[in-house]
Amino acid sequence: MSVLHQPFLQPSASAQAVPANKSGISRAADAPTAADAYLLGPGDQLLLEIFDPVAKDLGGTVEILNDGSASLALLGSVILEGLTVNQASLWLSRLYSRYLLRSDLNLRVVRPRPIQVSVVGEVQSPGLYSLTTTEVSQTTGGPATTISGLPTVVTAIQKAGGLTLSANLDDVLLRRRLPGASGQLKEIDLDLLALLRQGDKRQNPFLFDGDTLIIGKAPSLDRDVMELAAANLSPQQIKVNVIGEVVTPGSLDVKANTPLVQAILAAGGPKTFRAKHSNVELVRINRNGTATRELFQLDYNQGVSGPRNPPLRDGDTVIVNRSAYAVATDALGAVTTPLSGLVNSFAFIDIFNNNRN
Missing domain, CATH: 3.30.1950.10 (wza like domain)
Known part of the structure; x- marks a missing residue:
């Protein structure tokens, strides 16, 4: 046939x-x-x-x-x-x-068929996603929300786990196929900051099958932008590890964008005399499997800042290292503990012999 x-x-x-x-x-213009x-x-x-x-x-x-x-x-x-x-x-x-x-x-x-869109760039889990008219949307660690209706840009971002802390809300690109057999594409600039601040719904269009959503990277962290994005475009909760010289070391569930100092306080704060405030490490696992290690100084007067008090990401590990006093006392304890055990043994033998007499 x-x-x-x-x-x-x-x-x-x-x-x-x-x-x-x-x-x-092609590059698109207004609306x-x-x-x-x-x-x-x-x-x-x-x-x-x-x-x-x-x-x-x-x-x-x-x-x-x-x-x-x-x-x-x-x-x-x-x-x-x-x-x-x-x-x-x-x-x-x-x-x-x-x-x-x-x-x-x-x-x-x-x-209509389920649509497939690509979400790449500054999202928690970039990749290819299938979206339907009844979608269970959930950012990483956040509550599951059922969304009825045609999928939008926000739906796709939530499906991809939400934005990263480096996302640029006014640098979002939507790439879409034009009708016909030519296979031509057009690019549409979106401003999610206008959507969150002014309620401009034109910046949250419906998605079509084959669309590609590209989230740009911001040159620096913006606290106001992070607070706005946390409403429904970022993970609601993340899991971090705080270990070392803190009162209650271990894994913690904290709000998204929690700064390093606040996470340490959530772990009970640094131990008196044992914690070295000028030697706090942040270990972060990157998407490619590599790890980065940065040193920070614990400063309670420092607001959220990339170089001094960075917002944490899901999976980060914070290490509060020992002070010189803690190193010395631990070394002394390591030496004297075996000797104290030996003294206790001699004392036990002496007591035993006295009882026999």
């Missing part, structure tokens, strides 16, 4: 208004996603209705297969992937006009 490929159909007027560069990627149309793809279930009473039985449920084609009566296999619903309707009407006197038809999506 022959396969009828889709013709070259021009994108919508809004898409044409954006010039493409040599790489085939760039408002006129974007849903593109058909494998997994979509369609309902085809033909208005000609004689050919009414030719309609029915149609599903797009993995190769982008759909099997239709009279026509055989027709490629519909990459077309909008309107473009597919015009294309099928043109094909049916070869066999029917009246080729008017109605085509609509009755069960």
Whole structure:
């Protein structure tokens, strides 16, 4: 059976208004996603209705297969992937006009496919994610929330575990495929800071299958931005380890963006005389498996600051090292403990001999 490929159909007027560069990627301007149309793809279930009473039985449920084609009566296999619903309707009407006197038809999506989007950059777990109209969204360590409705940019970020502390909220890029068989893409700049501060919902558009969301990296930490992002774009809770010369060393569950000093206080604070305030280590495991080690000075008057009192990330380990006094007393104890045991043994023998006498 022959396969009828889709013709070259021009994108919508809004898409044409954006010039493409040599790489085939266009840059969008104001309100760039408002006129974007849903593109058909494998997994979509369609309902085809033909208005000609004689050919009414030719309609029915149609599903797009993995190769982008759909099997239709009279026509055989027709490629519909990459077309909008309107473009597919015009294309099928043109094909049916070869066999029917009246080729008017109605085509609509009755069960959209789960969309797959790529979320990369400054998120906790970058990668490829499938999103549905009923999504359980949960940032790392945060409560699970059921979201009903079409997936948005915020939904995808939450699905990827939330933003990292280095995320730049006004440097978010959405890359989207244009309609048609050309495979051209367009890029859309988003400002999540405007969404959080001003409630600008245009910065949180609905996502389409194949979208790529790129979160940029901020040149420096911004406390105000971190507090805003923590509302629903960052992990609500993280797990860190505080060990060494603290009152209660071990693993702690703390709020996201908790600074190093606050985590030490949550572990009971440094031990008197034993903790060296000028020698606090932060050990962090990077995404590539390597570890970084930084030294800090414990300063209760220091606010959140990357160089002096950094916000902690999930999995960080804080080590409060020993003071010179603690090193000396531990060394003395290591030497005298065996001797004290020997003295106690001699005393026990002496008592035993005295009892015998």
